[in-house]
Amino acid sequence: MAMQLLGMALARCSRRERKRLGNIPCIVQHVQQLNAATSIDSILGPMITFDEACLQWTRFISRACFMFWEGKCDASVSRSSAQMLLRDAVQWIAFDDNVAYESARNTYARWKGRPEDVEVAHYYLLSFSMQVFVLLHELGHVYLGHADGRSLDLELSRSRELEADEFALQRISGSEVYEFDFMAIDIFLRTCALIETVNPSFHAPSHPTWKDRWRQFQKTASDHPKADHVAALDEVEDLFSKDIAPLFATNGKVTKKTGEKPLHLRGPGVDHSDGLAMNVIIPKVSTRSPRKGAAFFKDNQ
Ligand SMILES: [Zn+2]
Numbered sequence: 001m002a003m004q005l006l007g008m009a010l011a012r013c014s015r016r017e018r019k020r021l022g023n024i025p026c027i028v029q030h031v032q033q034l035n036a037a038t039s040i041d042s043i044l045g046p047m048i049t050f051d052e053a054c055l056q057w058t059r060f061i062s063r064a065c066f067m068f069w070e071g072k073c074d075a076s077v078s079r080s081s082a083q084m085l086l087r088d089a090v091q092w093i094a095f096d097d098n099v100a101y102e103s104a105r106n107t108y109a110r111w112k113g114r115p116e117d118v119e120v121a122h123y124y125l126l127s128f129s130m131q132v133f134v135l136l137h138e139l140g141h142v143y144l145g146h147a148d149g150r151s152l153d154l155e156l157s158r159s160r161e162l163e164a165d166e167f168a169l170q171r172i173s174g175s176e177v178y179e180f181d182f183m184a185i186d187i188f189l190r191t192c193a194l195i196e197t198v199n200p201s202f203h204a205p206s207h208p209t210w211k212d213r214w215r216q217f218q219k220t221a222s223d224h225p226k227a228d229h230v231a232a233l234d235e236v237e238d239l240f241s242k243d244i245a246p247l248f249a250t251n252g253k254v255t256k257k258t259g260e261k262p263l264h265l266r267g268p269g270v271d272h273s274d275g276l277a278m279n280v281i282i283p284k285v286s287t288r289s290p291r292k293g294a295a296f297f298k299d300n301q
Contacts, residue, residue, distance in 0.1 A: 002027055003026070005026065005028075005135055008128060009132045009171075012136065012172055013139075021139050024139065026048045026049075026135070027047065028052055029052060034057060035049070036049070036134045036137070038142055038146070039147070054131065055127075057093060058188065059108065060085060060088075060089035060108055061086065061089055061187060062123045062130065062184070063085060064089065065126070065187055066126070067082035067085065067111060069235075079243075084107050086247065088100040089104045090198060094195045094198045127184075129180055129184030130188040132172075136168035138164070140163065140164035140165075140166075143167060144164065144167060146164065152206075158208045169217060169220040169221075172185070173220065182221050187236055189213055189217055190236070193211045193213075194244075195210075196209060196210045
């Protein structure tokens, strides 16, 4: 799995970059933490670790998005299942909630194998594109010389994170599947920002906020020489402003009408007036502190 991902990430790099980054050990750790990290091994040099939970998380949110989209064109697809999957996935990550994880897994398993579902391949690709972005970010740290073992002040650390993001975005901008990748990254960053809003303690101080990372992505995407990616990003904007943000719009209440599982997210309400679902309205801190390591894709750089 790790090698497959690495191959996909390197395919978006130049030949020179591939030569330099192609031998970086990349390992998927089978632990339930959301973390991707670049570290320096005294023998191997720079190496990248990618936690299994990252893979599962990107599958959940990709699947939920496709379920929303399917629900729009096919009345037999239940939108409430899409909502449930997304809420459970966010609950799992925001509060390290294993019950929510099991529930998300059940919904996911129920839907992913439908034989009439022509979108199955697409949603897998979407989750791969998200994973490739995370991996390219880590490769960016190596390529840009960030893996130097220095201890950094917060400001330098945050600026390095944005540089690594930009490294990844530039590789993707030049790829043939940039439109699809951009859509995946948009969903990924927006959903991360949503989690950060639901549980503010989730944001790692060494990193820029997810909202800031999303802003940088938007700038890069809008500067792209080909304008045709805009259609895909409009779809994402539409999905988040109409379908996803309202799910988290009020504290503890779902805005959908009937037969819904009650929203069990504990955390601040969210204002989606900017279409991002990121502004905290009711600051209400969870009584449960997230476990160590839950600083979501926090890496060592
Ligand atoms: Zn990083």
